[in-house]
Amino acid sequence: MQYRSKSIEDTNKLARALAEKKPPIILLEGDLGAGKTTFTRFFAQALGITEPITSPTFSIVKQYDRPVSFVHMDLYRIEDEEELVQIGFDDYLEAEHLLIEWPKVAEHLLPKDALRITIRFEDDERVFEWEDTFDISL
Ligand code: ADP
Numbered sequence: 001m002q003y004r005s006k007s008i009e010d011t012n013k014l015a016r017a018l019a020e021k022k023p024p025i026i027l028l029e030g031d032l033g034a035g036k037t038t039f040t041r042f043f044a045q046a047l048g049i050t051e052p053i054t055s056p057t058f059s060i061v062k063q064y065d066r067p068v069s070f071v072h073m074d075l076y077r078i079e080d081e082e083e084l085v086q087i088g089f090d091d092y093l094e095a096e097h098l099l100i101e102w103p104k105v106a107e108h109l110l111p112k113d114a115l116r117i118t119i120r121f122e123d124d125e126r127v128f129e130w131e132d133t134f135d136i137s138l
């Protein structure tokens with residue numbers, strides 16, 4: 001599936017549509033500035049989270065507990081699986097919803113059925129792509 005976002009509001013629409021399907025794990029890939037955290041903020045809001053969503057680039061993990069448990073990770077600064085173990089990565093897999101920016105380093109520790117979304121720039125659009133099995137209509 002592909003979705004072309006021309007604006008912040010487009011990204012909000014996509015996040016809301018995906019949140020309705022309640023995917024337990026989302027992996028978000030895309031360069032710096034692609035719009036990963038922006039998508040995450042709208043996704044969390046669509047789950048009913050009212051607490052402000054701040055980027056976990058420096059903290060690595062942010063956890064939200066109401067009204068559902070939602071864990072937001074940014075693994076950009078994690079170098080290997082050993083560091084992941086140190087932050088207690090396995091425990092976070094238990095959250096109702098987990099979203100990971102820069103997931104590559106965790107590849108071997110993730111379930112196969114996680115929803116993998118890539119975001120790339122194309123002209124003035126941001127193109128979101130994910131596997132067809134996760135079908136939404138927009
Ligand atoms: P990332 O987390 O991938 O590094 P951010 O979500 O922080 O990227 O977004 C980087 C910048 O791009 C922010 O200023 C954000 O407001 C802007 N942005 C994100 N998505 C869009 C969009 N769909 N249209 C226009 N600007 C966007």
Ligand code: MG
Nearest residue numbers: 036037055101
């Ligand atoms: Mg980010």
